[in-house]
Amino acid sequence: xxxxxxxxxxxxxxxxxxxxxxxxxxxxxxxxxxxxxxxxxxxxxxxxxxxxxxxxxxxxxxxxxxxxxxxxxxxxxxxxxxxxxxxxxxxxxxxxxxxxxxxxxxxxxxxxxxxxxxxxxxxxxxxxxxxxxxxxxxxxxxxxxxxxxxxxxxxxxxxxxxxxxxxxxxxxxxxxxxxxxxxxxxxxxxxxxxxxxxxxxxxxxxxxxxxxxxxxxxxxxxxxxxxxxxxxxxxxxxxxxxxxxxxxxxxxxxxxxxxxxxxxxxxxxxxxxxxxxxxxxxxxxxxxxxxxxxxxxxxxxxxxxxxxxxxxxxxxxxxxxxxxxxxxxxxxxxxxxxxxxxxxxxxxxxxxxxxxxxxxxxxxxxxxxxxxxxxxxxxxxxxxxxxxxx
Numbered sequence: 001x002x003x004x005x006x007x008x009x010x011x012x013x014x015x016x017x018x019x020x021x022x023x024x025x026x027x028x029x030x031x032x033x034x035x036x037x038x039x040x041x042x043x044x045x046x047x048x049x050x051x052x053x054x055x056x057x058x059x060x061x062x063x064x065x066x067x068x069x070x071x072x073x074x075x076x077x078x079x080x081x082x083x084x085x086x087x088x089x090x091x092x093x094x095x096x097x098x099x100x101x102x103x104x105x106x107x108x109x110x111x112x113x114x115x116x117x118x119x120x121x122x123x124x125x126x127x128x129x130x131x132x133x134x135x136x137x138x139x140x141x142x143x144x145x146x147x148x149x150x151x152x153x154x155x156x157x158x159x160x161x162x163x164x165x166x167x168x169x170x171x172x173x174x175x176x177x178x179x180x181x182x183x184x185x186x187x188x189x190x191x192x193x194x195x196x197x198x199x200x201x202x203x204x205x206x207x208x209x210x211x212x213x214x215x216x217x218x219x220x221x222x223x224x225x226x227x228x229x230x231x232x233x234x235x236x237x238x239x240x241x242x243x244x245x246x247x248x249x250x251x252x253x254x255x256x257x258x259x260x261x262x263x264x265x266x267x268x269x270x271x272x273x274x275x276x277x278x279x280x281x282x283x284x285x286x287x288x289x290x291x292x293x294x295x296x297x298x299x300x301x302x303x304x305x306x307x308x309x310x311x312x313x314x315x316x317x318x319x320x321x322x323x324x325x326x327x328x329x330x331x332x333x334x335x336x337x338x339x340x341x342x343x344x345x346x347x348x349x350x351x352x353x354x355x356x357x358x359x360x361x362x363x364x365x366x367x368x369x370x371x372x373x374x375x376x377x378x379x380x381x382x383x384x385x386x387x388x389x390x
């Protein structure tokens with residue numbers, strides 16, 4: 001397979017929140033993964049050893065990891081019956097999102113709630129998105145929703161069939177901590193990742209969940225700590241920050257005041273690695289294809305956080321929590337990335353400056369597993385720079 005070289009990178013954002021910007025201007029990609037990251041000498045060395053390569057000149061723009069939406073409620077395929085919209089996943093790709101994580105297929109028409117049906121739906125969604133990548137986006141579907149009657153054997157069966165996600169606790173009939181905690185323990189024993197609804201009731205069928213409930217259940221991820229869309233109180237936020245090391249998810253459809261509070265508090269503690277970003281689409285405020293970008297811009301411009309750190313919250317942080325081999329630009333990682341730039345007319349001279357100023361960057365290119373999926377976004381403002389293919 002041919003090599004792909006991305007050269008002339010102005011700024012390389014790593015997705016690693018401990019080292020968010022790399023002193024590099026060249027990426028070598030082979031067989032869908034990043035082979036090397038460094039300076040222009042990498043290209044010279046490749047020229048001496050191979051004739052089978054193509055060069056993408058980033059034109060001095062910014063390269064970032066493909067963004068990860070940590071909270072989506074898909075059904076089957078790229079259609080949401082809740083909002084009666086098609087191609088919402090593909091539209092998110094044009095906002096730089098290359099990976100999505102299901103928080104439960106709760107909008108499935110006639111969603112089954114008996115143990116057999118719950119398991120069947122989770123396996124179906126997992127299998128479907130394993131084969132289908134809308135626009136190329138990697139959708140990790142099949143997040144089982146906890147319902148009464150599920151047993152430890154059911155979790156073993158689900159895990160054996162490839163299901164590794166538990167949809168946000170509180171969506172199904174299991175709502176009380178003493179009911180949820182044993183199931184969460186069973187799920188974790190079979191290496192499943194568990195998320196839990198937090199805050200006020202979002203849609204019919206969900207429930208209000210407090211900090212005490214979350215601490216008693218002990219999930220992996222506190223879903224929408226800033227509300228989906230109604231947030232818990234500031235006192236409840238403090239409880240989750242100070243009395244746990246749980247991952248805290250900020251969503252676009254949530255309360256921006258609480259989002260700002262969470263980010264500022266964790267920044268003071270030096271624990272920004274605990275934050276991940278999601279949309280909660282198509283619930284909350286509906287479908288927002290640029291929602292992850294908007295959350296990055298909100299955090300960087302309003303919460304006094306470097307733009308490159310905000311990007312890491314929506315990429316590398318999430319990959320770390322869910323054990324994904326993407327979300328950061330480093331050798332061995334899947335070559336999911338985007339080239340972005342300051343949009344035409346922005347006061348920012350670079351993509352990071354534009355984000356810090358509160359402007360959405362222009363997406364010039366999106367790549368998944370080393371293959372170009374978007375060459376000029378249909379949803380973002382135009383990038384000032386241009387990609388040149390050699």
